[in-house]
Amino acid sequence: MFAYYFQLGLRSLRKNPVLTALMVMAIGFGVAASMTTYSVFRATSNNPIPQKSSQLFVPQIDNWGPEDAATTMGEPPPAMSYTDAIGLMRDHKAKRQTILYPVGVSLIPADANLLPISERSYAVYGDAFPMFDVPFLYGGGWTTAEDDAHAAVVVISKAFNDKLFHGANSVGREVNLDGRNYRITGVMDDWNPQPLFFDVVNSSAFPDPVQLFIPFTRAIELKVATNGNNNCNKSPANDGWEGYLQSECVWLGYWAELPTETDAKAYLQYLHAYSAEQQRAGRFHWAPNERLRNVMDWLDNRKVVPPESKISLLVAMGFLVICLVNTVGLLLAKFMRRASEIGVRRALGASRKDIYAQFLIEAAAVGLAGGLLGLLLTGVGVFGVSLVFDPRIARLATLDVSLVLLTFAVAILATVLAAFYPTWRAAQVQPAWQLKSN
C-alpha cells in the first residue's frame, strides 16, 4: 500500500509542478538555514572533553570584594591571583590540580640561518596531562619532582615534533626555548579540544592547537609574563615581578579534578574555608564568595557560544517555522483542490485512515524532495559560513553524516507535521456532498 500511495503522491505532485516546486523550495530553504546555523551552534557548544567534563572544575575566589563583584552580578573574578592559586596548590585538596597560563615561548632553531618562531604555549603542572586526558605518542608528562625542581622540561605537540624531528621519537632530546635548553619528556598525539576549555578566558575559545607545555614553576622562576589577560583592581603595592606576584591582579587559570559529587561538595566547602581564613588573616575584608563550576557550566558562564551563533540559529528556526506555515497553506490548497477525487475514493470504500495514509505519504514525498534540496543548500551554507562567522569558528562547522541524516529527518518530519491539518481537512470531505454537487 505504501508503494502505491507513494506513486500516487508523486503523480499528484507532478500535476501542479509550480505549487510543488514552491513547497519543496520553502522546505529546502527553511531546513538549510536551520541546519547551517545549527552546524555552527553545534560546533561552538560542543563538549570538548565529554568523558570528564563533569569531573573537571574551575574554582573561583573573590579576592576583589563586593565593590567589583557588584559590576559582575556578584561573580568573583574569572581568573586567580598568584597568591590564591599557590595557596590552593599548596593545600592540594583535589585528586589532581593545576595552575595554568598562556606564555609566549619562542623556539630558537639550532640552525643559525633559520629565524626564531613563536609557538602557542602554556605553563602548567605535571598533573595537567592525566587531568585533561592528553594523548601521548611518545613519553609522557613530567613528574611532581620535576615540578618542585622547576625543571627545564617540555611536552611538545605532534606537529611540532614533525617539524623539528621529522616525526621521530624525540623524548630525551633538547630544544632551545627563549635561549635556554629544555628536555622533551613527551610528544603529544593530535590533541585539539574545541572549545579549548582549559583556557577560554584568554583570547578566542577556538584557537589553533597548543604546541608546547612547560612547567609552571619554571615559567614563574624565569619571570615569564602571561600572554593572556591580566586584570588588576588596583595597582600593585610593590614594584617588579615579586610585587606583581604578591598583588591582587588576576591572571591565572586553575583546574581541579574531583571525581565524585561528594568530592566536589567537599572542595566547595574547602574553598569557603580558605576564603574565611583569608578574611580572618585580614587579607579579605568581606565574607567568603566562591564558585566551583564544571567544564560545561564554565563554558556557559564564559559565554563561549558567540551571540551571533545563537541569534542566527534563532532567526533560522523562525525562518523554518514560516516556511512550514507556508507549506501548510500550500498543502491545504493542493489537497482541497482534490475534494472531488477524495469524494470518489471515499464512496468507493476508502476509509478515513486510507485518506490519512495517502496524503501523509504524499507530504512525506514533498519532505523528501525538500530534504534533498535542503541538503544541497546546507552544503552551500556550511561552505559559506566563513563569510558570516570568524574563520576560526567557521572551520569547525562541517557537513558530516549526522548532519545529513538530521537534515532529512527535520525536512520529512516537519513536512509531515505541516501536513496534519490539511490531511485532516481532506479526510473530513463528505463523499455524498462531493458527488451530489457535481
Added chain:
Amino acid sequence: MMLQIKPILSALRRHKAGALLIGLQIALTLAIVCNALFIIQQRVAHLSAPSGIDEANLLVIQNDWANKWTTQETDVQVRTDLVALRQLPGVHDAVASNAYPMRGSGWDQFITLTPDQTTPTGDASVYLGDEHFLDTLGVRLVAGRNFRPDEVHPIGNRENVMSPVTIVTKTLADKLFPDGEALGKSIYAMTSTPTVIVGIVDVLQTQSLANWQMKHAYESLIWPLRAASGTGIYYILRAKPGQLAAVRKEAVKTLYAQNRMRIINNDGGVLDYTQIRQRAYDSDYGMAILMGIVCAVLLAITAAGIVGLTSFWVSQRRKQIGVRRALGATRGDILGYFMTENLLISLGGVLLGVVLAIAMNLWLVTRFEMHRLSMFYVLAGVLLLLLLGQGAVLAPAIRASKVSPVEATRSV
C-alpha cells in the same frame, strides 16, 4: 471599494484556514524582518564608526622578542628599531606601542577624579608611545600640547611606571570634566599618583570594540612611555601617501637586518587597516550579510505562499467570478475584490506581526544586550509587507479578472 468589504469578510469566513495561514505567515515574517533589518542597521553603524586615525597609510607590525631581555636591553632594541624604521624612505613616521586601535582587546584602565574614589568615572583604552605617537597615527590635537622627548620613559613588563602627564581624547575629557576644563587637571588610574592632562585629541578609537567598551566608546588616553615589554610590542608605521606597499616590504626586512632574534609572524604579523578592520568587524559584517539573505529569502517565500494560495482561491471561485461578471461586475471590480481581500488579511497579519516583532526584540534585549527596536523599522516592515502582499496578489488577481462571464453557465 468600501462596499466590497462586507462580502469579502463573509467570503473569508468560508476560507478561515487559508486566510489565517497567510495572516500568520505575514505576521511572523514581519517580526523577523523588522528585527533582522534592525540588526543590519546596528551592525552597519559599527562598520562606519570613525577611528580618528590615518587608516589608509598605517601599517602595524607585531614584534615579539625571541630572547628575553631586561627592560633596558629591550629599550635599546626598540630605540634602534625606531631610528631604522623612521629612516626608511617611504615612512612618514613610526612609533612603538602596546596596542593599536581596533585591536580587539588590549589594556583598559579605570580612571577616577580623586585617589580614593571607588566607582570609576571612565574606562580608558591605554596607548603607550613617545612624542611621535600623534603624528604617526594622524590623530588631531585639539587642545594643549604634544609630549616632550624628555617626558618619555621606557616601561617593561609588569612595571609600575606612572607617567606624570597624559593626553586624552575629547570624549574622555568631556566625560571626566563635563564643564570643558580638562586641560591641566589631574586624574588617577587606580593609584594615588596623579597624571596631568596636557593635551586633548579629537578622536582615537579604543582597542576593544566589545559591548562593555561601547559604554566607554572613544575613551582613550596616551602615556609618554616607550613599550619595552620583554614579550612583544607593536610598531605602528605611517607611510607617505601611496608608499604603503613599499613600506610593507621594506620594514620587516629592515627589522630583521637590525636584529634577527625576533618573531614577526608570516600570517598576521603585519597588518594594514583594511585587514584590521576586517578582523575587528568580521562578525558585524557577517551578521549583516546573513540577516540580509534571511530577509530576502523570507520575503520571497512569503510572496510565493500568497501567490499559491490566492491562485487556489481564484481557481476555486471561477464559477462565482463568472456569475459576478455576468451580473455586471467589471474586470476592475474583480481585481479590486482580490486586492482588497489580500489587504484585509495583510492588515490583520501586520497587526499581529507588530506585536510579535516588539516581543521578539524585547526578548533579544534581555538575552543578547541588544538595543530597543526603533519604531522606524516596524513601520518600514509594515509598509514592506503590505506592498509585498499587494504585489504578490496582483498576478492571480489579474488572472481572476480575465475569467469570462461565460464560466457562470458552465458546470465544473
